[in-house]
Amino acid sequence: MGEQINGTSQDGKEILTVVSISNSGSSVSAAVCVTPPNARVSEQMALVILSERKTLSEHACKQAGIGRFKDKIIGTTLPHLVEHLAIDLLVERTLNAIRKSAKEQAYAGSVNHRIASIDARDTLSRIPPVSGHTRWLDKGLGTMNITLTFAAQDPEVVSEVITRAVARVNRLAIQQEFR
Numbered sequence: 001m002g003e004q005i006n007g008t009s010q011d012g013k014e015i016l017t018v019v020s021i022s023n024s025g026s027s028v029s030a031a032v033c034v035t036p037p038n039a040r041v042s043e044q045m046a047l048v049i050l051s052e053r054k055t056l057s058e059h060a061c062k063q064a065g066i067g068r069f070k071d072k073i074i075g076t077t078l079p080h081l082v083e084h085l086a087i088d089l090l091v092e093r094t095l096n097a098i099r100k101s102a103k104e105q106a107y108a109g110s111v112n113h114r115i116a117s118i119d120a121r122d123t124l125s126r127i128p129p130v131s132g133h134t135r136w137l138d139k140g141l142g143t144m145n146i147t148l149t150f151a152a153q154d155p156e157v158v159s160e161v162i163t164r165a166v167a168r169v170n171r172l173a174i175q176q177e178f179r
């Protein structure tokens with residue numbers, strides 16, 4: 001009893017593995033393999049990740065009808081969670097960069113009042129749109145394709161963010177003792 005869970009499953013394999021990742025300038029696609037193929041987001045996993053990242057709840061999600069991600073997370077595929085988590089990380093990263101540059105400009109005294117008084121809504125409206133789509137490549141093999149499409153992001157950064165999201169979902173799934 002009480003066996004320590006430290007980020008790898010008992011046989012040392014990951015639940016999610018990135019098979020390939022490619023970009024076409026305005027989109028990045030990652031093929032991922034889920035083992036076992038029928039792994040889904042459990043209620044416990046949803047609770048943990050939604051409390052860790054509050055903004056995830058409010059994501060718009062078009063999977064199985066238009067709605068919010070919080071109403072769709074339980075029972076969805078792990079790559080679909082990776083998609084939303086990657087978008088969340090990307091938006092957070094962009095927001096931080098905008099805030100940092102606004103602060104620096106304000107500090108430099110260039111356009112101090114206008115920029116320094118930037119509010120959250122204004123900042124949000126300046127984020128270039130990012131959208132995602134996750135679809136099965138082969139249900140039997142457990143392979144899915146995650147695509148993020150964006151207006152103004154560095155594809156290398158988007159790829160890195162997807163890799164980080166995969167790692168987070170792997171830890172989450174393993175901690176919840178998927179196997």
Ligand SMILES: [Zn+2]
Nearest residue numbers: 060061062063
């Ligand atoms: Zn979705």
